[in-house]
Amino acid sequence: MVDVIERKRDGYALSEEEIAFFVRGYTDGKIPDYQAAAFLMAIVLRGMDETETAILTDQMMHSGETIDLKKIPGIKVDKHSTGGVGDKTSLVLGPLVAACGGKLAKMSGRGLGHTGGTLDKMESIPGTRIALSDEEFTNQVKEIGIAIIGQTAEIDPADKKLYALRDVTATVESIPLIASSIMSKKLASGSDAILLDVKYGSGAFMKNVEDARKLAKAMVAIGDKLGRDTKAVITSMEEPLGFAVGNNLEVKEAIETLKGRGPQDLVELCKTAGALMLVQSHIAADKEEGERLIQEAIENGKGFEKLKEFIGAQGGDVSYLDDVSKFQVAKYIHEITSPKAGYITRIDALGIGLSAMKLGAGRAELTDPIDHTAGIVLRKKVGDYVEEGDVLALAYTNKEEVAEVLRDIGGCFLYSKKKKAAPALIKDIVS
Numbered sequence: 001m002v003d004v005i006e007r008k009r010d011g012y013a014l015s016e017e018e019i020a021f022f023v024r025g026y027t028d029g030k031i032p033d034y035q036a037a038a039f040l041m042a043i044v045l046r047g048m049d050e051t052e053t054a055i056l057t058d059q060m061m062h063s064g065e066t067i068d069l070k071k072i073p074g075i076k077v078d079k080h081s082t083g084g085v086g087d088k089t090s091l092v093l094g095p096l097v098a099a100c101g102g103k104l105a106k107m108s109g110r111g112l113g114h115t116g117g118t119l120d121k122m123e124s125i126p127g128t129r130i131a132l133s134d135e136e137f138t139n140q141v142k143e144i145g146i147a148i149i150g151q152t153a154e155i156d157p158a159d160k161k162l163y164a165l166r167d168v169t170a171t172v173e174s175i176p177l178i179a180s181s182i183m184s185k186k187l188a189s190g191s192d193a194i195l196l197d198v199k200y201g202s203g204a205f206m207k208n209v210e211d212a213r214k215l216a217k218a219m220v221a222i223g224d225k226l227g228r229d230t231k232a233v234i235t236s237m238e239e240p241l242g243f244a245v246g247n248n249l250e251v252k253e254a255i256e257t258l259k260g261r262g263p264q265d266l267v268e269l270c271k272t273a274g275a276l277m278l279v280q281s282h283i284a285a286d287k288e289e290g291e292r293l294i295q296e297a298i299e300n301g302k303g304f305e306k307l308k309e310f311i312g313a314q315g316g317d318v319s320y321l322d323d324v325s326k327f328q329v330a331k332y333i334h335e336i337t338s339p340k341a342g343y344i345t346r347i348d349a350l351g352i353g354l355s356a357m358k359l360g361a362g363r364a365e366l367t368d369p370i371d372h373t374a375g376i377v378l379r380k381k382v383g384d385y386v387e388e389g390d391v392l393a394l395a396y397t398n399k400e401e402v403a404e405v406l407r408d409i410g411g412c413f414l415y416s417k418k419k420k421a422a423p424a425l426i427k428d429i430v431s
């Protein structure tokens, strides 16, 4: 291992044998944390080329179980977001793509810190199960075109160990390490095609569009080298996506969107990403046809019917989807008002995400409990004009002492006398 660390320290490209030696040895516990940490830091400082990154990904993917989706006929397509605030896209996009004939077999995660997770949102619908047996998962995708479950412990053990080590050794910020971490899990999940939503901005992992583009290109290159049709959209997380942030609040917004009354930014993202997924599934000939099919699935209600079928199949009580007044509502709803008149020029997504977490919607540690009713519903978005005293947002919580959080939410809004248009949501498509 010392030789391998030295070679990366000195800037050489590593061979398949060297990378495999590291991944196997570290996963098996034969290589200690201190050597792995030194190696990871050498990668952070020296980087990895496309071939090394693809080899690292392949080795990580094969460090544990891989899911075999061959029993499901047709092209299976997966979607992954690098995480954001108010990102309920999967709950809208998944049913829409399935309603158009796509097959989505997806493993999702839980929320952590300021970002939310699809599994928590699904569990805010009473009864919904996110643990299905292999057979249930496969049959559900075959029969209704969509299933979303939690990642099993047997998938990608190398990533679990490496990510925990990176977290405490300042080695998270590296494009090859992030790209291989995300892609190894996606590839192990077995889909033929992958659509990545790489977010940038204050509420995202990548803080600027240039880094997001580099990450997107690195992940698309890995997909290409390992034989999966991979595309990426690069999207803004400079303000939260849509209006709702927090679990059952976001489910309600997802339902509204499937009923044709969604926020403009969320609808735009679902149409673009959905269209690309339909092209990847060979259902649409091009993006334009894909967008038309997605729009039709919103207008004719088939997307909403598919959401009910999907949640019902996973044990969820679909009467909540038909009648959203059944969802529990937080004990306290506080109004946050504007201290002055002007145009909103910025709503800090990171600040909103952290505040939602403090209201109870998220967790600081993966084992913390969450409150499905807590969160924030924005009343204004970037580009809107407000008078002094207008309501900017509503804060939902069951906690008593939240004065500081309410002040923080107010502080997330910036104003100007001049109108500033919201930044384009979709910056680029990488394929």
Ligand code: URA
Pocket (backbone or CB within 6 Å): 163, 172, 177, 178, 179, 181, 182, 205
């Ligand atoms: N998400 C992942 O799964 N891995 C990373 O390295 C960063 C974000």
